[in-house]
Every structure is written in structure tokens, then in C-alpha cells.
Amino acid sequence: MTISVDPIATAGLVTREVRTGERAGAPTRVAVARRTYATDPADLWDALTDPQRIPRWFLPVSGDLRVGGRYSLTGNASGVVERCDAPRLLALTWEMGPQVSWVEVELTPVDDGTGDRTRLELRHEAPVDPEFWTQYGPGAVGVGWDLALLGLGLHLDTGEPVDPDDGAGYALTADGRAFVRTSAQGWTAAAVAAGEDARDMQAAGERTVTFYTVDPSQPSTEETPTGETPTE
Numbered sequence: 001m002t003i004s005v006d007p008i009a010t011a012g013l014v015t016r017e018v019r020t021g022e023r024a025g026a027p028t029r030v031a032v033a034r035r036t037y038a039t040d041p042a043d044l045w046d047a048l049t050d051p052q053r054i055p056r057w058f059l060p061v062s063g064d065l066r067v068g069g070r071y072s073l074t075g076n077a078s079g080v081v082e083r084c085d086a087p088r089l090l091a092l093t094w095e096m097g098p099q100v101s102w103v104e105v106e107l108t109p110v111d112d113g114t115g116d117r118t119r120l121e122l123r124h125e126a127p128v129d130p131e132f133w134t135q136y137g138p139g140a141v142g143v144g145w146d147l148a149l150l151g152l153g154l155h156l157d158t159g160e161p162v163d164p165d166d167g168a169g170y171a172l173t174a175d176g177r178a179f180v181r182t183s184a185q186g187w188t189a190a191a192v193a194a195g196e197d198a199r200d201m202q203a204a205g206e207r208t209v210t211f212y213t214v215d216p217s218q219p220s221t222e223e224t225p226t227g228e229t230p231t232e
Contacts, residue, residue, distance in 0.1 A: 001160040003170050005150070007179035013153070014146050014183070016190040018138050021125055023102070029133065030125040031142045031187070035149050039156050040116040041107045045087030047156060048105060056161035057151040094124065101126035120149070136211065137196070137204035139187040143212055146183040147171065177213045184208045 017032040037044055047053050054061050063071035065081065071092070072078040079093035079100075087107060094101045102125045110117040124141050132140065147170070151162045170176040188205035192198045 007175040011182035018190045018194040036119045041087040057155035139184040139208035142187040
């Protein structure tokens with residue numbers, strides 16, 4: 001299945017929040033993404049945890065997929081399954097090289113009289129790296145999760161797998177760039193609402209857009225943002 005959606009409207013389905021936290025006495029920041037899907041909690045839980053369905057919208061997964069076991073996502077993160085309370089809460093460590101962060105996904109049924117609907121809340125908590133935060137802000141992880149939630153929605157709507165090549169290259173297309181920019185602007189607004197400096201976060205958001213939408217194999221025709229306030 002190819003990706004064919006209204007990129008701005010689809011990015012707008014996610015609500016975003018930035019929080020501060022603490023782990024073992026060290027400060028953390030938490031990127032929170034929420035999106036409601038037109039399915040029941042059992043089906044959404046299955047899409048999130050069935051190793052046969054996960055690659056249809058995200059990445060191939062392997063390992064010991066139970067509490068205390070280690071998982072590995074092909075070409076991406078690995079970690080430990082810390083909680084698995086079906087069909088409500090999944091908690092994992094998220095490990096990339098020496099960096100360890102934490103991901104929780106919570107499902108809540110929505111009773112609004114419109115049929116089966118479930119709200120997904122994803123919380124990604126990471127230790128504060130001041131240099132990285134200044135450079136990219138919350139969009140560094142937030143945009144990536146928004147893209148994953150896009151793929152999940154496509155799979156849930158159709159039952160079909162997202163074409164892996166289309167998924168990997170989506171951010172480099174015109175629609176994908178519009179999606180990434182809308183997502184990054186949403187994360188910038190969430191950071192500013194949490195008390196971050198607006199000019200700093202706007203510049204960080206522009207660098208995030210560049211990171212996701214510029215093909216590293218092609219020479220760039222644009223200068224890397226240097227901290228100026230975007231005019232778009």
C-alpha cells in the first residue's frame with residue numbers, strides 16, 4: 001500500500017505535549033503524542049504487539065517479546081519489555097547505542113457514540129542532552145513518532161501493509177515534507193507551551209525539518225538553518 005493522505009490534515013490528527021520529568025535523580029523531557037483511531041482497543045493492541053503485524057506499519061521486530069525479554073527493531077532501537085498489560089499499557093526501554101530512554105503506550109477506549117474508537121497516548125521520556133535539545137528540540141523524536149502513527153493509521157484503516165520503500169522515502173516527497181513541517185511546527189508549539197523560548201524552538205524546529213526531509217545522499221541546495229526565526 002502506498003501512502004496517499006492529506007499530509008497536513010493527517011499531521012493534525014496528533015495532539016502533542018512536552019513535559020519535564022526525572023529518572024534516578026537526572027532530569028528528563030517527555031514527548032507526548034496522542035491520536036485516536038477508529039478501532040477497538042483489542043485490535044489496536046494487536047497491531048502494536050503482534051510481531052506479524054508490527055512490520056506492516058513500522059519495522060520488523062525480533063527477540064523475546066514478553067515482560068523482561070529483549071526486543072530488536074531492524075535498523076532501529078532495541079530494549080527490554082518492562083510492562084505489557086493487555087490491552088491497555090505497553091512499556092519498553094528504547095536503546096540506541098549507549099543511549100537509553102523509555103517509551104510507554106497507553107490505550108483508552110473513547111465512548112462518543114460514533115462506534116469503536118481508541119485513543120493512543122505515546123510517551124517517550126529521555127535524559128536531557130542540552131546540546132541536542134538546543135539543536136533539535138522535541139521534534140527530533142516527535143516527528144519520527146508522528147510518521148510511525150501515520151503508518152499505523154493507514155494499516156488500521158485498510159488492513160494492508162504499508163510499502164516499506166514508500167514508508168522509508170515518504171519524508172523526501174512533497175507530501176512527506178508537508179507532513180514533517182506540520183508535525184515539527186506542532187512540536188515547536190508544544191515546547192513553547194511548556195515554557196521553552198519561542199525563537200530557540202522555532203530554529204530547532206527548522207533544523208528538525210531539514211534533518212528529516214533532506215536526502216543525505218544528495219548535495220544540499222539550501223543552507224543549514226543557523227538559528228534565525230523562520231518566516232513561514
